Amino acid sequence: MLRPERMCRLLIAAPKGEIDTIVRELYRHNVYHIEDFVPESAAAESLSIGHPLSGASDAASALIKVRAIENACGIDPENVETREKLPASKVRAMIQTDLPVIQKEAEDLIASRSRLEARQKEHEQRARELEPFAAVPLDLEFYRGYTRFTVFAGHIAHDVTIDVPHEKYFSDRVSGNMIVVVVQIEHREQVERTLLDAGFQAIPVPEETGAPADRLKDHLEEGRRIADEIAEVNAKIAGIRERHTDFLVACDELLTADVERAEAPLRFATTEETFITEGWVPGDRADRIREALEKVTNGRIYIEELEVDDDARVPVEYENPSFASPTQVLMDIYARPRYSELDPTLMVAIVFPIFFGMILGDVGYGAVLLVLSLVLRKFLKSDEGRMLLKVLSYASISSIIFGVLYSEFFGFPLPWPPLIFSRHLNIGGEAGGHGPQVAELMIVAIWIGILHITLGRILGMINARKLYHGKHATKAVIANAGWLGTMWGIIILIWSFYAIPMMPDLTGFPVAIAVGVVLLVAGVIGIAQENPLEVVELPTIVSHVLSYARLVAVGLSSVAIAMVINFIAIGMMIEPQLEVITPVGVIIIIVGILVLLVGHALNTALGLLGGGLHSIRLHYVEFFTKFYKGGGKKYNPFGMKSKFTEE
Amino acid sequence: MVDFGTAELTLEMVQASQLGMRALGAGLAVGLTGIGAGVAEMGIGSAAVGATAENRDMFGLALLLTVIPETIVIFGLVVALLLLF
Numbered sequence: 001m002l003r004p005e006r007m008c009r010l011l012i013a014a015p016k017g018e019i020d021t022i023v024r025e026l027y028r029h030n031v032y033h034i035e036d037f038v039p040e041s042a043a044a045e046s047l048s049i050g051h052p053l054s055g056a057s058d059a060a061s062a063l064i065k066v067r068a069i070e071n072a073c074g075i076d077p078e079n080v081e082t083r084e085k086l087p088a089s090k091v092r093a094m095i096q097t098d099l100p101v102i103q104k105e106a107e108d109l110i111a112s113r114s115r116l117e118a119r120q121k122e123h124e125q126r127a128r129e130l131e132p133f134a135a136v137p138l139d140l141e142f143y144r145g146y147t148r149f150t151v152f153a154g155h156i157a158h159d160v161t162i163d164v165p166h167e168k169y170f171s172d173r174v175s176g177n178m179i180v181v182v183v184q185i186e187h188r189e190q191v192e193r194t195l196l197d198a199g200f201q202a203i204p205v206p207e208e209t210g211a212p213a214d215r216l217k218d219h220l221e222e223g224r225r226i227a228d229e230i231a232e233v234n235a236k237i238a239g240i241r242e243r244h245t246d247f248l249v250a251c252d253e254l255l256t257a258d259v260e261r262a263e264a265p266l267r268f269a270t271t272e273e274t275f276i277t278e279g280w281v282p283g284d285r286a287d288r289i290r291e292a293l294e295k296v297t298n299g300r301i302y303i304e305e306l307e308v309d310d311d312a313r314v315p316v317e318y319e320n321p322s323f324a325s326p327t328q329v330l331m332d333i334y335a336r337p338r339y340s341e342l343d344p345t346l347m348v349a350i351v352f353p354i355f356f357g358m359i360l361g362d363v364g365y366g367a368v369l370l371v372l373s374l375v376l377r378k379f380l381k382s383d384e385g386r387m388l389l390k391v392l393s394y395a396s397i398s399s400i401i402f403g404v405l406y407s408e409f410f411g412f413p414l415p416w417p418p419l420i421f422s423r424h425l426n427i428g429g430e431a432g433g434h435g436p437q438v439a440e441l442m443i444v445a446i447w448i449g450i451l452h453i454t455l456g457r458i459l460g461m462i463n464a465r466k467l468y469h470g471k472h473a474t475k476a477v478i479a480n481a482g483w484l485g486t487m488w489g490i491i492i493l494i495w496s497f498y499a500i501p502m503m504p505d506l507t508g509f510p511v512a513i514a515v516g517v518v519l520l521v522a523g524v525i526g527i528a529q530e531n532p533l534e535v536v537e538l539p540t541i542v543s544h545v546l547s548y549a550r551l552v553a554v555g556l557s558s559v560a561i562a563m564v565i566n567f568i569a570i571g572m573m574i575e576p577q578l579e580v581i582t583p584v585g586v587i588i589i590i591v592g593i594l595v596l597l598v599g600h601a602l603n604t605a606l607g608l609l610g611g612g613l614h615s616i617r618l619h620y621v622e623f624f625t626k627f628y629k630g631g632g633k634k635y636n637p638f639g640m641k642s643k644f645t646e647e
Numbered sequence: 648m649v650d651f652g653t654a655e656l657t658l659e660m661v662q663a664s665q666l667g668m669r670a671l672g673a674g675l676a677v678g679l680t681g682i683g684a685g686v687a688e689m690g691i692g693s694a695a696v697g698a699t700a701e702n703r704d705m706f707g708l709a710l711l712l713t714v715i716p717e718t719i720v721i722f723g724l725v726v727a728l729l730l731l732f
Binding site for chain 1: 707718724731
């Protein structure tokens with residue numbers, strides 16, 4: 001909690017003979033994050049990168065085959081539900097016996113499908129070429145083979161008259177019109193000019209015989225027949241998917257594991273007789289993996305725990321209570337925390353839903369989003385998507401709670417008056433109560449901003465001590481205290497000159513002015529001692545605090561849209577028609593209902609975007625910039641959680 | 648022709664006109680800051696989309712940078728709300 005999981009740096013050395021056993025054991029435990037060995041040119045020549053284990057290339061080529069079949073059949077292992085786990089030994093046997101058969105079957109089907117598709121394309125192309133000629137009552141052999149005549153065939157803008165002896169067919173039934181003209185060869189140039197003036201575009205005569213209309217019909221029929229055949233082949237491919245998905249994803253998993261294991265030595269350093277690897281395991285698992293390795297090698301292994309020197313090299317794994325862990329996805333979007341840094345996931349997990357609820361405090365919208373997040377969970381299978389939906393469901397629950405407090409349901413008031421501050425605007429001129437308490441809400445938002453930023457700066461002081469050493473750490477701590485002092489100095493000065501409701505009134509105390517000035521000056525000095533250029537950033541104190549006003553502003557705009565939709569749909573369209581029902585009135589009522597539905601659907605989307613983006617932005621920009629560095633490496637243990645197979 | 652010099656301004660007229668001015672001011676506050684935020688986000692947004700296309704990991708940072716100028720219009724909205732209520 002509040003810091004990443006402790007890591008232990010292990011150095012493992014063993015004779016090369018044990019490499020297979022050790023890799024297998026490490027893979028099974030799925031906790032060892034391998035640090036890749038990078039040979040340095042200056043280092044002793046006796047250390048070099050290891051060679052893959054035997055069987056690596058076999059496994060890799062089998063894996064390629066499996067992936068090709070999966071690709072052809074449209075199977076994505078990520079989105080396959082596990083029905084039953086197949087035993088690994090059985091899958092291995094089936095890779096030898098069944099896989100080649102399935103592969104052949106799939107390859108044949110794919111090949112015949114692409115052949116059929118090529119033929120279908122050809123027929124379609126022919127049909128397209130024939131289409132204009134079908135409008136002319138001439139068999140195709142009459143278009144060619146003359147010595148004393150020339151034939152023009154093509155599209156033309158309009159019909160033309162030709163003043164030499166000729167035979168002409170014109171049709172405007174096809175797009176672009178169609179003209180065929182046969183003239184004696186000596187008039188060729190003259191006729192061509194006439195035609196070109198009318199926008200003539202020659203088209204090639206298809207190399208076929210018979211009536212074009214019949215040929216066109218033949219090609220279209222052939223195309224349809226092939227389409228049926230393709231559908232048949234597709235059904236067969238779907239059949240393969242139906243029958244073999246379980247086996248194929250199991251193969252994929254098993255072979256991926258084989259390949260990863262076989263290629264692990266590429267990440268180790270080796271000498272002639274031994275190999276060495278460095279890596280990371282979570283602190284509480286270190287002893288267990290040590291014992292396991294010693295057991296499987298009968299003690300023919302050397303394991304040493306090394307000191308953690310550089311925190312940038314340590315892989316980072318979150319350690320959070322279960323309700324906060326979905327929020328890690330929001331952290332990863334920004335940056336994973338560094339190893340020695342505070343992990344603010346827990347704070348984001350608590351504050352993010354509160355901000356979201358403050359912005360979109362509406363029972364109706366909250367319920368819609370809650371249902372949406374629960375329904376989408378059925379369709380989204382990836383881990384990240386599911387985590388985001390969890391975050392959304394927490395946020396929408398908070399939105400419902402704030403909706404009860406604000407007394408809002410799709411912009412309508414609930415039967416009770418707002419329990420906290422009212423956001424009911426006077427739209428349509430029929431609002432009761434005392435109208436929106438915008439000023440009060442603003443002040444609450446500013447208070448939240450002041451407290452959030454103060455928390456950020458205090459965390460900044462703690463973080464500076466963790467991240468930096470010696471003089472640099474002290475300077476950074478003082479700078480953070482300086483920012484805090486400057487902010488509170490400004491606030492106290494404002495309080496001592498103006499009396500603001502819901503904030504301390506210091507107008508009667510001249511000593512407050514002195515305190516404010518001292519804090520302000522000391523703060524600015526504190527900031528400047530770390531880096532004088534930082535003083536330029538002073539206005540951000542005001543803008544960051546005021547930025548929290550968006551908690552109210554964005555929320556009010558969402559309320560305003562909801563109330564306007566209600567007023568237009570119900571107040572202006574539906575209600576007046578209900579007094580006297582007429583046929584036109586019924587249509588207007590239906591349109592009004594449509595306006596209501598579409599409007600609220602749009603406003604739900606806007607509320608989700610506005611509430612989500614603005615809440616997370618307040619964290620990223622206003623909160624994290626005060627203390628958070630980020631940039632930790634992701635902890636990626638060597639191994640795999642088997643989903644489809646079991647040993 | 649109405650002689651504006653002598654036409655009587657009643658108290659109601661003055662109040663109504665002030666109300667209108669306030670509404671105008673609020674509209675200007677939101678509208679102008681909206682244009683400002685839009686202009687600022689234009690450049691950032693196109694660069695952010697480009698960067699995200701190059702490297703998917705940039706998405707979080709890109710989104711973050713894109714919404715930074717949104718503060719401008721939020722200030723406008725705050726001013727407008729304070730004017731109106």
